[in-house]
Amino acid sequence: MPNTFKTAAERRIRQCGGRVTAGRVRILTILLAEQQAITHREIERRLLGKLPLDRVTLYRVLEWLTDKQLIHKVVSDDRVWRFHTNNELNSHQHAHFKCTSCASVICLDELPNERDWSLPIGYQFQEIELTVKGLCAECV
Amino acid sequence: MPNTFKTAAERRIRQCGGRVTAGRVRILTILLAEQQAITHREIERRLLGKLPLDRVTLYRVLEWLTDKQLIHKVVSDDRVWRFHTNNELNSHQHAHFKCTSCASVICLDELPNERDWSLPIGYQFQEIELTVKGLCAECV
DNA sequence: TACTAGTTGCAACATTGTTGCATTACTAAA
DNA sequence: TTTAGTAATGCAACAATGTTGCAACTAGTA
Numbered sequence: 001m002p003n004t005f006k007t008a009a010e011r012r013i014r015q016c017g018g019r020v021t022a023g024r025v026r027i028l029t030i031l032l033a034e035q036q037a038i039t040h041r042e043i044e045r046r047l048l049g050k051l052p053l054d055r056v057t058l059y060r061v062l063e064w065l066t067d068k069q070l071i072h073k074v075v076s077d078d079r080v081w082r083f084h085t086n087n088e089l090n091s092h093q094h095a096h097f098k099c100t101s102c103a104s105v106i107c108l109d110e111l112p113n114e115r116d117w118s119l120p121i122g123y124q125f126q127e128i129e130l131t132v133k134g135l136c137a138e139c140v
Numbered sequence: 141m142p143n144t145f146k147t148a149a150e151r152r153i154r155q156c157g158g159r160v161t162a163g164r165v166r167i168l169t170i171l172l173a174e175q176q177a178i179t180h181r182e183i184e185r186r187l188l189g190k191l192p193l194d195r196v197t198l199y200r201v202l203e204w205l206t207d208k209q210l211i212h213k214v215v216s217d218d219r220v221w222r223f224h225t226n227n228e229l230n231s232h233q234h235a236h237f238k239c240t241s242c243a244s245v246i247c248l249d250e251l252p253n254e255r256d257w258s259l260p261i262g263y264q265f266q267e268i269e270l271t272v273k274g275l276c277a278e279c280v
Numbered sequence: 281t282a283c284t285a286g287t288t289g290c291a292a293c294a295t296t297g298t299t300g301c302a303t304t305a306c307t308a309a310a
Numbered sequence: 311t312t313t314a315g316t317a318a319t320g321c322a323a324c325a326a327t328g329t330t331g332c333a334a335c336t337a338g339t340a
Contacts, residue, residue, distance in 0.1 A: 018317090019305090019306050019307070019316095019317060019318070020306075020307095021305080021306070021317090021318065021319085023318080023319075024318090039296095040296080040297085041295090041296090053319095053320095054319065054320050054321075055297090055320095056297090056298080056299090056319080056320070056321080057318080057319055057320070059296090059297065059298080060298095060318080060319080061318090064318095075215065075216070075217045075219070076215070077213075077215040077269065079215070079219040079220075079221075079295090079296080079327080079328085080219075080295090080296070081219075081296090081297090097259060097260075097263065100266055106260070108258075108259070110258065118248075119237060119248070119272065119274065120237075120246070120277065121277065122276075122277030122280060123237065123274060123275065123276055123277055123280070124274045124275040124280050125272065125274045126240055126273050126274035126275065127272075127273045127274070128270070128271070128272050128273070129217070129270070129271040129272075129273060130268070130269070130270045130271075131268070131269040131270075132259065132265065132267075132268050132269075133266050133267045133268070133269060134259065134263060134264045134265045134266035134267070135263065135264040135266065136262075136263055137260065137261065137262030137263055140262060140263070140264050158286090159285095159286065159287070159336090159337055159338070160337075160338095161286090161287065161288085161336085161337070163287085163288075164287095180327080180328085181326090181327090193288090193289095194288065194289050194290075195289095195328090196288080196289070196290080196328090196329080196330090197287080197288055197289070199327095199328065199329080200287080200288080200329095201287095204287095219296080219297085219326090219327080220326090220327075221327090221328090281340100282339100282340090283338105283339085283340080284336100284337105284338095284339090284340105285336100285337095285338095286335105286336090286337085286338095287334105287335080287336075287337090288333105288334080288335070288336090289332105289333095289334080289335090290331105290332090290333090290334100291330105291331095291332095292329100292330085292331090293328105293329075293330075293331100294327100294328080294329070294330090295326100295327085295328080295329095296325100296326085296327085296328100297324105297325080297326080297327100298323100298324075298325070298326095299322105299323085299324075299325095300321105300322095300323090300324100301320105301321095301322095302319105302320095302321090303318105303319080303320080303321100304317105304318080304319070304320090305316100305317090305318080305319090306315105306316090306317080306318085307314105307315095307316090307317095308313100308314095308315095308316105309312105309313085309314085309315100310311100310312085310313075310314095
């Protein structure tokens with residue numbers, strides 16, 4: 001039900017005190033409806049049929065949504081950001097899986113024990129970034 | 141002793157059946173002498189005083205050295221590849237540490253148990269990519 | 281020494297993301 | 311409802327990183 005996603009998007013944007021603009025709603029709606037983390041380019045493609053949205057605006061909206069913690073960025077070995085909505089389960093730190101065949105990215109729940117890492121003396125832990133690579137169910 | 145590094149670089153290149161060219165030797169020498177993983181741009185800077193080496197050649201040499209497994213690439217959240225030599229300790233999978241202040245990157249030894257990851261049904265594990273972020277001893 | 285395939289340098293291009301600035305439009309207040 | 315102020319947008323130009331095609335060069339070999 002895309003309409004539900006749109007309503008949720010509007011609510012979330014309003015809740016964090018931002019202006020409810022068409023671009024923000026469209027982009028967050030797309031991300032809410034999406035199971036996996038998708039790229040700027042993939043979002044652009046999903047916006048195609050409808051009235052166009054500027055590339056730069058898309059970048060800025062994604063940055064804004066990330067700042068407001070409505071979504072999060074995933075870095076990957078192809079040097080492209082991917083974006084995924086936050087929810088109660090994955091607003092904290094979590095791992096990602098990337099398919100080495102089709103490049104799809106999903107979020108995983110678990111993380112290794114953060115304090116397990118024996119860093120060199122004098123180094124200070126902040127956070128962990130973990131990507132598991134392999135084949136997704138489609139590509140096996 | 142930079143001369144030792146140069147000798148080692150020549151030996152390693154010859155060992156894997158490649159032509160021993162000035163560019164390859166210079167670049168691998170730099171990487172052997174370096175504690176941390178460094179970027180294309182940082183390598184370029186270290187080549188400055190001496191006779192110049194083309195940007196594209198540098199990219200191609202780094203790719204070649206990676207293919208031959210003499211060095212490995214590290215992906216990072218700034219979307220820039222960093223390169224570090226392989227040795228017995230880290231030619232296998234290992235984790236990386238990145239300083240969130242000065243962006244320096246080093247290699248860590250340990251990895252979490254690879255099979256611990258409960259992937260969705262039908263997904264197949266291949267490898268793991270882990271970056272611990274925090275402050276290095278210089279920046280604490 | 282001469283040959284040849286592998287390597288390099290150069291120019292042009294591709295992709296992803298950023299900045300500056302004038303215009304538009306969301307929201308709150310009148 | 312209208313208005314005004316500011317946040318958001320669109321456009322053009324730019325920046326950083328990496329890639330491709332091709333002619334010229336050179337390391338290794340016969």
